[in-house]
Amino acid sequence: MPRTSATKYALLGLLSCSPSSGYAMKKFIDESIRYFWTENYGNIYPALSALEREGLAVKQRAQTSGRPDSNVFTITAKGEKELDKWLAEPCLPQLVRSELLLKLFFAGRLSRGKAAALLKAELAKHKELLERYKKTGACISEHGRGDKAYWLLTLDYGRRHSAMVCKWCEHSLSILEKKS
Amino acid sequence: MPRTSATKYALLGLLSCSPSSGYAMKKFIDESIRYFWTENYGNIYPALSALEREGLAVKQRAQTSGRPDSNVFTITAKGEKELDKWLAEPCLPQLVRSELLLKLFFAGRLSRGKAAALLKAELAKHKELLERYKKTGACISEHGRGDKAYWLLTLDYGRRHSAMVCKWCEHSLSILEKKS
């Protein structure tokens, strides 16, 4: 079974919040949900054309003073129906590929210092993420209109995930230090 | 910069433990490290040919009684060097795409029951994973030769991850229930 790319639904979801352009959606994704979703232009623009072709969104040329014109897309009733259908479907099993865990799995070949360096880099990354989540939380409380519960829920996941990784790294590093 | 596929290094890593065939490596991956790494035949066989072409592994035809012949690959000194170089390099930043979090982010459109169903499915999945990790832990203690510390470390990650997801699901479900 060919699983349709989720890009389509990510864009429909964003459009269900408010009409938007490809450029603006990319920006929103990078600034707000990058910790669990990414897109790139090479993906977005063709997907938007497809949405229009399928009648799930309509395009309008919009002019804003002081900026180039943009193509603003609005979700249609058909688009909302399609989105809701997808949202209610169970998630397809996702295969994981963690380069870090793969390296660590074979890290017996490395010196302790080099193995520790991998863990320290991961620890630093997630400490920084934890800092960023604090700001995101404040941002949602300010900007979010309507039901923020689910936004906070995904944010909570991010926080718990990074906190877990930090603890695991610290624990792993302490084990490495104890080693002969 | 084109990032070389990690499949190459995954296979080199496995070969650094012991000579093996593509089929056997696929089996090992599926049975032991599926929780953080996956491969499929369409990926493995071409990668093995490439390893041979680059002089990182050598192929030998092997016959086992009662089974079809197999191509057993052995890592070369050059292959080990290449592997060690890769292992010591910092991990490239990995982009995350979680279909579950994406759905949840837009779950304000769903009934509470449907949103809860997504979480319940995830909870069930990770409860089952936790069960499996127990067995894997025992398996490593028995079979693992040499330095098991790093194997246990990746397993510890899996356990912590699934435990975190379970807690997050339960917490999220309790919030959904409290909602008006």
Add this chain to the structure above:
DNA sequence: GCGCCCATGTAACTAGTTACATGATTCA
């Protein structure tokens, strides 16, 4: 003979990334 596991491989496909090209507007 049939179904199952062993074993290898490829072709066609879907998905996702990167690099490039274009052009507007703003600000220093």
Add this chain to the structure above:
DNA sequence: TGAATCATGTAACTAGTTACATGGGCGC
């Protein structure tokens, strides 16, 4: 005038999945 940001798009690429084809050996 040059750098930065806004804005759209495509072509070429890398990566990964699925489906298919083939054939040996084993047990029923």
